[in-house]
Amino acid sequence: MILAILDAMLSGFAGGxxxxxxxxxxxxxxxxxxMPKRVYIPFSQHTGKPARPLVKKGDDVKIGMKIGEADxxxxxAVHASISGKVVDIVDxxxxxxxxxxxxxxxxxxxxxxxxxxSAARDLGSLTGKQLxxxxxxxxxxxLGGAAFPSHVKLSPPKEKHIDTLIINGCECxxxxxxxxxxxxxxxxxxxEGARIFQKILDVPNLIFGIEDNKKDAIGLFxxxxxxxxALKTKYPQGAEKQLIKAILKREVPRGGLPMDVGCVVHNxxxxxxxxxxxxxxxxxxxxxxxxxxDGVKENRxxxxxxxxxxxxxxxFCGGYTTQPEKVILGGPMMGIAQYSDAVPVIKGTSGILVWxxxxxxxEGPCVRCAACVDACPMGLMPxxxxxxxxNKNIDMANAYGxxxxxxxxxxxxxxxxxxxxxxxxxxxxxEIWRKSKT
Amino acid sequence: xxKVEDLKRLFVVSASPHIRSKHKTSMAMxxxxxxxxxxxxxxxxxxxLRVLFITLISIIAAVCAEALLQRMLGxxxxxxxxxxxxxxxxxxxxxxxxxxxxxxxxxxxxxIIFAKQLxxxxxxxxxxxxxxxxxxxxxxxxxxMTKEWLSxxxxxxxxxxxISAATPLSLLKNPAxxxxxxxxxRQLNDFETIRNLFSxxxxxxxxxxxxxxxLLGGLVLVxxxxxxxxxxxxxxxxxxxxxxxxxxxxSVLFHxxxxxxxxxAFFMATDWVTSPITKKGRWIFGIGCGIITIIIRIWGGYxxxxxxxxxxxxxxxxxxxxxxxxxIFGEQKKKGVKK
Numbered sequence: 001m002i003l004a005i006l007d008a009m010l011s012g013f014a015g016g017x018x019x020x021x022x023x024x025x026x027x028x029x030x031x032x033x034x035m036p037k038r039v040y041i042p043f044s045q046h047t048g049k050p051a052r053p054l055v056k057k058g059d060d061v062k063i064g065m066k067i068g069e070a071d072x073x074x075x076x077a078v079h080a081s082i083s084g085k086v087v088d089i090v091d092x093x094x095x096x097x098x099x100x101x102x103x104x105x106x107x108x109x110x111x112x113x114x115x116x117x118s119a120a121r122d123l124g125s126l127t128g129k130q131l132x133x134x135x136x137x138x139x140x141x142x143l144g145g146a147a148f149p150s151h152v153k154l155s156p157p158k159e160k161h162i163d164t165l166i167i168n169g170c171e172c173x174x175x176x177x178x179x180x181x182x183x184x185x186x187x188x189x190x191x192e193g194a195r196i197f198q199k200i201l202d203v204p205n206l207i208f209g210i211e212d213n214k215k216d217a218i219g220l221f222x223x224x225x226x227x228x229x230a231l232k233t234k235y236p237q238g239a240e241k242q243l244i245k246a247i248l249k250r251e252v253p254r255g256g257l258p259m260d261v262g263c264v265v266h267n268x269x270x271x272x273x274x275x276x277x278x279x280x281x282x283x284x285x286x287x288x289x290x291x292x293x294d295g296v297k298e299n300r301x302x303x304x305x306x307x308x309x310x311x312x313x314x315x316f317c318g319g320y321t322t323q324p325e326k327v328i329l330g331g332p333m334m335g336i337a338q339y340s341d342a343v344p345v346i347k348g349t350s351g352i353l354v355w356x357x358x359x360x361x362x363e364g365p366c367v368r369c370a371a372c373v374d375a376c377p378m379g380l381m382p383x384x385x386x387x388x389x390x391n392k393n394i395d396m397a398n399a400y401g402x403x404x405x406x407x408x409x410x411x412x413x414x415x416x417x418x419x420x421x422x423x424x425x426x427x428x429x430x431e432i433w434r435k436s437k438t
Numbered sequence: 439x440x441k442v443e444d445l446k447r448l449f450v451v452s453a454s455p456h457i458r459s460k461h462k463t464s465m466a467m468x469x470x471x472x473x474x475x476x477x478x479x480x481x482x483x484x485x486x487l488r489v490l491f492i493t494l495i496s497i498i499a500a501v502c503a504e505a506l507l508q509r510m511l512g513x514x515x516x517x518x519x520x521x522x523x524x525x526x527x528x529x530x531x532x533x534x535x536x537x538x539x540x541x542x543x544x545x546x547x548x549x550i551i552f553a554k555q556l557x558x559x560x561x562x563x564x565x566x567x568x569x570x571x572x573x574x575x576x577x578x579x580x581x582x583m584t585k586e587w588l589s590x591x592x593x594x595x596x597x598x599x600x601i602s603a604a605t606p607l608s609l610l611k612n613p614a615x616x617x618x619x620x621x622x623x624r625q626l627n628d629f630e631t632i633r634n635l636f637s638x639x640x641x642x643x644x645x646x647x648x649x650x651x652x653l654l655g656g657l658v659l660v661x662x663x664x665x666x667x668x669x670x671x672x673x674x675x676x677x678x679x680x681x682x683x684x685x686x687x688x689s690v691l692f693h694x695x696x697x698x699x700x701x702x703a704f705f706m707a708t709d710w711v712t713s714p715i716t717k718k719g720r721w722i723f724g725i726g727c728g729i730i731t732i733i734i735r736i737w738g739g740y741x742x743x744x745x746x747x748x749x750x751x752x753x754x755x756x757x758x759x760x761x762x763x764x765x766i767f768g769e770q771k772k773k774g775v776k777k
Contacts (some may be wrong), residue, residue: 017459019459020457174457251767251768252768253768254766254767254768326450326452328456330454332454332455332456332457333454333457335454337449337452337453337456338449339449339451341449353456355456358450361458364463365559365560365561365562366561367463367710368561368713368715369463369466370714370716370720371461373715373717373764378766379767380764380766381715381716381763381764384715384759401766404767404768407454409454409455412454412455413455413457413458414459415458416462416463416466417561418458418462420452420453422455423453426453
C-alpha cells in the first residue's frame with residue numbers, strides 16, 4: 001500500500017502498470033535496410049484526411065519526390081521512399097485501417113534522389129512560418145504512434161499561451177527501443193530538432209522527458225545542457241497527458257488538448273525527422289523500427305523506408321524462425337495485431353513484433369477485484385464501463401467516461417479474468433461516434 | 439486489394455494489449471486458501487481433529503453443491519476456479535468446533551446454491567456466500583451455532599482461569615451471569631486474557647480465535663495486493679476508534695482481538711465480489727463495517743456483530759460504487775468549465 005502511494009508520487013501520475021520491459025534490443029545499433037524491391041505507400045498514414053495522389057500509374061519517381069499532397073490543414077504529404085516506377089495506385093492492406101489506397105512503386109536499379117540532399121541550410125535566417133512550411137512540406141507527423149500531423153501541433157491558436165515544449169523520449173512500451181537508439185546515436189540531431197520546434201513555438205521552456213531505464217540517453221542529453229526530466233519507469237509514462245502531469249503537475253482537462261495547459265508535446269523521433277527536413281531538405285521517407293520477438297531470427301533496430309512490406313523487413317532480419325502466430329505493429333501494449341505480413345511499414349510504425357505462439361485465454365467472469373480501477377491512469381472504472389458496453393448501454397458507458405479512455409491497456413493487462421477490456425472500449429467509442437453522426 | 443497469394447500467411451489477430459500479467463482469478467483464490475491454512479492447523483491443535491473433519495465436510499459440500507447445481511442447470515462446471523473451496527473453508531471458520539457433522543454441509547450447500555449460483559455464480563453474488571451460509575445457520579439452528587463451543591487445549595473457553603461457561607464476548611455482554619461483574623471485566627482486560635486472545639487460546643469459531651495466524655496470512659495478502667488495505671484499515675481503524683470512544687467495558691485491544699473481527703476484516707469484508715471497486719468506496723465500506731460491528735457489540739442483541747456488519751455493507755456496495763465514482767483525469771472541480 002505504501003508502495004502504491006510512493007509509486008504514484010515518484011512517477012507523477014496515478015495508476016499504471018509495470019509489465020516486463022524485455023528491451024533486449026537496447027544495445028542494437030540502428031542498421032540501415034537497403035532499398036526494398038517494392039514499396040506500398042498509403043496515402044493515409046496520419047490522423048486527418050488522406051493525402052491527394054499527385055502521381056499516376058506508369059510515372060517515374062525519385063526518392064523524396066512528393067507523391068501525395070496534404071489535403072487540407074489536418075493532413076500530411078507523402079513522399080516516394082524509393083526510386084522507380086509507379087506500378088499501380090490501388091487499395092492494399094493497411095496496418096491500422098485494414099485497407100487503404102496505396103501507391104505501389106517498383107524499385108529501379110539505382111537510388112536516385114529527386115534532388116541531392118542539400119548541404120546544411122542556415123536555419124537562423126528562417127522565420128517560424130518558413131520553418132513550419134518546411135515541416136509540412138516534408139510530411140512530418142508524430143512518430144510516437146498516433147501520427148498526428150506535426151505542423152498542426154506547431155501552429156497553436158493565438159489565444160493559447162504556450163510556455164513549455166516537452167519532448168517525449170519515454171518509450172514506455174515494453175520491447176521497443178527505436179526511440180532509445182535514436183536518442184543515443186543521434187542526440188545532437190534530436191536536440192537541434194527540438195530547438196527548432198522551440199523556436200517555432202516561441203516558448204521559454206524545453207524539457208526532455210525520458211524514463212530512467214535509459215540511463216545512457218539521460219546522461220548524453222544532460223551533457224548537451226538541455227533540461228531532462230528523468231521519469232520513473234512506469235507504463236504509460238509516455239502517454240501525453242500522463243507525461244505532462246508527471247513533468248509539469250498540470251492536468252489536461254477532459255476532452256482538452258495539451259495546449260489548454262500551455263504545453264506542446266513532440267516525440268524524439270519527430271524532432272529528428274523535422275531537423276532532417278528543414279536543415280537538409282530530406283522529407284519523411286524512413287523511420288527506425290524495432291524488430292523483435294521469438295518468431296524472427298535476428299532482433300534488431302532497423303531504419304526502414306516508409307512503405308516497405310513487413311515481410312521484406314523480416315527477410316532483412318534473417319526471416320521467420322517458424323510459422324509465426326502473431327505479428328504486431330507497435331508495442332505489445334498498444335500495437336495492432338496484423339492478419340498479414342503484406343502490410344507496409346508506415347510513418348507511425350515503431351515496432352514489428354513477431355511471436356511464434358499465442359496463449360489463448362478464455363474470458364472469465366469479472367470478480368470485481370478492482371485491479372483495473374487501480375491501474376487505470378485516467379481514473380476510469382474499466383469494469384463498470386465494460387459491463388455497460390456489453391449490455392449495449394452506450395449512454396451509460398459515455399457517462400462513465402469511455403471517451404476519456406486512452407486505450408493504454410493497463411486494465412486488460414492486470415485483469416485476472418482475462419477480460420479484453422480495451423476491445424469493448426473501442427467498440428463502445430465507435431458506437432458513440434456512430435450515434436452522434438446519425 | 440492484393441492478390442490472395444500475397445496474403446497467404448494469416449496470423450492471429452486480437453485487440454491490444456497483447457501481453458497480460460500473470461494474475462489469475464483461480465490463482466488468487468488458491469493464495470487466499472493457502473493464507474488461511476496455518477489458522478486451520480493451529481485450530482486443529484487447539485480443539486482436536488474434529489475441526490479438520492468439520493472443515494473438510496464444509497469444503498466438500500460446497501464443491502459438490504456447485505458442481506451438481508451447474509450440472510443440473512446445464513452450465514459449465516467451474517469448481518476449478520477455487521472459489522467454492524474458499525467459500526466452504528470460510529464457512530467452516532465461522533462455525534463453533536462442536537457442531538454436528540451435517541451442519542457445515544447444510545450451510546455450505548445453502549451458501550453456494552442460494553447466495554452464489556442462483557445469482558449467476560462467481561462475480562454476480564451480492565453478498566458474501568460464506569456469511570450468508572452462516573446467517574442462515576444462525577437463524578435456523580441458533581442453539582447449535584451459539585453453544586457448541588470447545589475449550590482449547592490447556593485453556594478455558596473465556597480465556598480467564600476458572601470460567602469455562604462462555605466465550606469472551608458473551609462474558610463481556612452479560613458478566614453478571616458468571617460471577618462478580620467487576621472482577622470479570624477487570625480480568626477480561628488483563629494482559630493475560632489479551633495474550634490468550636492474541637494466541638487463540640480461547641473458545642470460539644474454528645477460524646476466528648488465533649489472531650496471530652490470521653494476521654500473518656492477512657498481512658501477506660495485503661502485501662500481495664490480493665486484499666485491499668483500505669477496507670482492512672477502514673474497518674479496524676474505525677472500529678478501534680469507536681471502541682475507545684463509546685461506552686464499553688472492554689478495552690480497545692480486547693475488542694480488536696476478540697470474536698471474528700480479524701478474520702472478518704482481512705478475509706471476509708475484503709471479498710472482491712461483494713466489496714466496492716472505487717478507492718473511496720472501499721474506505722467507506724471498511725468504515726461502515728467498523729461502525730456497525732461496534733454498535734452490535736455494545737447495543738445489539740448478539741455478543742458479536744462482524745458477520746452482520748459485513749452482510750449489511752455488502753448490500754450497500756452497489757450504492758457506494760455509484761456514489762463514489764472515481765475522479766476522471768482532467769475532470770474540473772468547478773461546474774461549467776469544460777465537459
